[in-house]
Amino acid sequence: MSARNPAESPAAEEHVVIFRLDREFYAIDIHSVQEIVRLQPITAIPGSDPWVEGITNLRGRVVPVVDLRRRCGIPESEHTSETRIVVVHCSAGTVGLIVDAVTEVLRIPASAIEPPNALSQSAANGYLRAVAKLPDRLVSLVNLDALLGLDEATAAAVDEAQEALDAAA
């Protein structure tokens, strides 16, 4: 995976899966995406972190599912027919991410990719590694390990930082 990290090898473009959360667009390296499935039954795990929706049966495998809205501090909303589970591989194993919609698969030229604005919320959270400026919109490139690997202490610190930013806004 490191070979695909733009910081290490200046690839001419990045091949990504783009999904939507609320009104923002995010991108994940296509190589970390195993598959995209419709919302399916999820069993809650008592006592787990609030952003863990539960576990689901992916063809005989038990896969934990994370509600990305809750993970990213976006207010919850009803699931729709567009809601999907994006199944990804990260350092914590195979994980499903509930997103509002998967919009497209795209090749983004390296020239359109910039480091994140230091003041943006997601950058403060540490899970945003770059921003792609597409002709019609901005897409945030997500660092999966930072997104899913946060321990409780870091998560608390992130929440604080977010509140401070909210207050400043």
Added chain:
Amino acid sequence: MAEEGKRLEFELDDEDLKLFSEEAAEQIEVLDVALVQLEADADDELLQRIFRAAHTLKGSSAAIGHKKMASLTHAMESVLDALRQRRLRPSSEVVDALLNALDALRVLANEVVTRQDSGIETQSLEEELLALLENAGEEPANAGPGHGDGADFGFAAQARADIAAHRASGKSILAVSVRIRDDSPLPGIRCFQVLQELDAAGTVVATDPPRQVIEAGEADYVVRAVVAATLPPAQLQAALADISEVAGAEVREIGEDEPLGAPAPASEPRPLRPGAAPSPGEPGNAASASRRAGAGSIRIDVERLDGLMNLAGELVIDRARLIRIKDQLAAVLSGSELAELAENLEETTAHLGRITDELQDAIMRTRMLPIRSVLARLPRIVRDVATRSGKKVELVTAGEETELDRSVIEVITDPLVHILRNAVDHGIETPEERRRAGKPETGTVTVTAWNQEASIYISVKDDGRGLDFEAIRAKAVERGLVSAEAAAAAPPDEVLQYIFLPGLSTAKQVSDVSGRGVGLDIVRTNIERLNGSISVHSERGKGTEFIIQLPLTLATTKALMVVARGIVYAIPLVSVTETLPVRGADIHSVGGRRLLRLRDALLPVLELAAALGDRRPAVAEPAYIVAAQHAGRQVALLVDHVLGEQDVVVKSLGELLGARPGIGGATILGDGTLGLIVDTPSLVGGAARESRETQLARVA
């Protein structure tokens, strides 16, 4: 020691590393078992096996450039060679030195994995080994490995002269050809092992490719050589065929009047002598082929087996779905002409069901291994503990062929070793005590394994002093684990159970052998966590027997399925004592806590979902109580419904969620959704802790 933690470089990639570690572990295991046997019975076959294992280790460590390991194995090999030639006797001093070196080899082999210098000091071990050789007899004049320096294979004048000299000294001249399997990832290493085998067999006069090439690990799939040796060709051939990944080996004696490599001038090193050896394309000889096929077994990556298991599991679930669809169809179509179709579907699903069950069973069986590998490690442990505690102990094992799932093999070793150490260290008396008691000086510990229904049983029985019931009573009272009255009134069977209480150790002094701060309570908790049990029987002066029972596989477990707040939970059946409706149950409220009176016991009442940390509101009033126990403690769990018993396949929750107290994993239900498996030990343990804290709070 100064080098500790230093990064080490070896000449191998990840795939080679895996091969190296597997092979090293295997050979170390062979040595471990065989070296202990050596003292009792040093027959030729055993010595040969030990020598070969050390030899293979030397070869593979040298091939990856692990100089320290190669050098230590070389010293071991020298001693083993002396043993093999009966120049040295396998005294306990010799075996000790070899075992010490073996322990160091384990550390050195692990360095290859960690790539960190462990800082282990091998110099003194080597010196110790070589010092043994000073007492050894003279090396027979016509044996001993020599190093042929024939760099090319052209039978230079020197080589011819050597051959003549060897012949004169009564050795036979052997033409050797070995081919490595085409799919070998490490042909260079295998060729090097071939060369080492040849060096061990006699004097290598010439090789093709040249010795330097083979020693550099750069040879490819064929090695040919001329060796002067005293052993029969067939024996060398068998030894060569035994090297991993050898596809074929041919050894043929060259008669005195046969032309010696005439068609192989120095400038043309490849063709040795037409007809002297098979060409690389020829199949390996029949003897070696049948030797390999005879075992009738192959190695399979566990991950692949796990993959097969998952697929079979999915089939089982699909079958359940098909049956449901069939039922629905039958209901809709009843009375119509299509009903016959539904019947057909029923037959097909029934057949599919049988096949699936058989498939799942067959795959499960591929994961079964004989317990031999676990039992084989025990003699060494008994020897070590007996030596350090000044006991004389004979270990008898039985039931080596008993098969169990490899997942169980992995977890059974620690508890078994713990109990065995205890038996030798505390159970067996000193030779003097035994003599005074009219027993033979040498104590006997018997480890027996057997299958019974869906369980494996392992018994560890000693003929030692037996447990001292009064000492256990006194200790339990002294440690505040039971009241003096309760202890005095307890029947012997109950007193025996005290030894599994946390904090109770009856050993008069904590020895470095078994007093590792891990008590029988931990052993019992670990075994119960695997849905097994442990029991003990003891008779004063006659001995003690521990019996461990474990399920044949950890992949499936029998469970009681219940529902609490909309989630289906599987409670392992071994921990369930009974179920009863809440209506009519004798529940009392004492000091803000609810207690269930069940016959003469008082059980703390917990709502299962709440106890596991479910913070969502209850959807229904719990209607049932499941009484569950662990380590003699019982709790009453409130659940919404009870669904019944079922075999469940245990799956891990994955790294992201990690271990959660009270939840041991997940399982796929008939409708394809997931249920959660209750980990009774942590749930009951947590409840007991909580109840103690509440009591303390009330006292304060």
